[in-house]
Amino acid sequence: MSLEKLVNFLELLGYEEVRLKGEKEMERDKLRELKELEEKAKNCCACRLCKTRNNVVFGEGDPQTNLMFVGEAPGEQEDIQGRPFVGRAGQLLNRFLNLYGVNREKVYITNVVKCRPPNNRNPEVDEIESCYPFLEKQIELIEPKVILCLGAFAARTILNLPEKTPISRIRGKEHKIEVGGKEVAVIPTFHPAYLLRNRRGEPEFQKDLEKALKLAGFIG
Numbered sequence: 692m693s694l695e696k697l698v699n700f701l702e703l704l705g706y707e708e709v710r711l712k713g714e715k716e717m718e719r720d721k722l723r724e725l726k727e728l729e730e731k732a733k734n735c736c737a738c739r740l741c742k743t744r745n746n747v748v749f750g751e752g753d754p755q756t757n758l759m760f761v762g763e764a765p766g767e768q769e770d771i772q773g774r775p776f777v778g779r780a781g782q783l784l785n786r787f788l789n790l791y792g793v794n795r796e797k798v799y800i801t802n803v804v805k806c807r808p809p810n811n812r813n814p815e816v817d818e819i820e821s822c823y824p825f826l827e828k829q830i831e832l833i834e835p836k837v838i839l840c841l842g843a844f845a846a847r848t849i850l851n852l853p854e855k856t857p858i859s860r861i862r863g864k865e866h867k868i869e870v871g872g873k874e875v876a877v878i879p880t881f882h883p884a885y886l887l888r889n890r891r892g893e894p895e896f897q898k899d900l901e902k903a904l905k906l907a908g909f910i911g
C-alpha cells in the first residue's frame with residue numbers, strides 16, 4: 692500500500708494527526724535530498740566550467756515554495772558569492788518582486804548552468820546537457836506549481852525547444868510540463884539582464900511576473 696493510501700485509510704479511521712506527520716516526514720526527506728544534491732553539485736567536474744569557477748551556484752530560497760525562477764548561468768558576482776542573481780540583474784529582479792510585496796526568500800532561484808562561463812559567454816550545449824540533471828532533480832524535489840524562465844536559455848532548456856527559438860515569440864505563454872509525475876506550469880519571460888539594456892521590455896516582464904505570481908498563489 693502506498694503511503695498516500697495508508698494516510699487516507701488512517702484518516703478515515705479518525706486519526707487526524709496522520710497527514711501532518713506523513714507530510715512533514717516527506718518534507719524532511721526532500722530537504723535532505725536537496726542538501727545532498729547541492730553537495731554533489733559543489734564537487735561536480737562534469738564539464739570544463741569547473742576549471743574556471745570560483746563557486747558553484749546551486750540555488751537558494753524556499754525549497755517548499757510554489758514558484759521557482761530559473762536563469763541562465765551565474766555571472767561574476769554570483770561566482771564570487773556563490774549565490775544566484777546577486778549582481779545588477781538580480782537587483783532589478785528584487786525590485787520587481789518588491790512591487791508585489793514578495794521577498795526573494797519566498798521563492799526558489801536557480802540557473803540552468805550552475806557554474807559561471809568565462810567572461811559571461813553563453814553556456815555551450817554540452818555544458819547545459821551535463822548540468823541539466825541537477826535542475827531536473829531540483830524541480831522534482833521542490834515541486835513548484837510554476838516556473839518562471841528568465842531568458843531564452845532557461846525556456847529552451849526546460850521546454851525542450853529548438854536552439855534558436857527567440858524569447859520574444861514564446862514569452863508570456865503558459866506551458867505545461869511533467870516532472871516526477873507532477874504537472875508544472877512554465878512561463879518564459881525576458882532575462883532581467885536584457886531589461887537592463889532594453890527598458891522597453893519592462894512592462895511585458897512585469898506582466899509575465901504577475902501571471903506567475905498569480906498562478907503560484909502569491910497574489911490574488
Ligand code: URA
Pocket residue numbers: 762763764765766769774775776777778780781802884
Ligand atoms: N544571470 C543569470 O542568468 N543568472 C544569475 O544568477 C545571474 C545573472
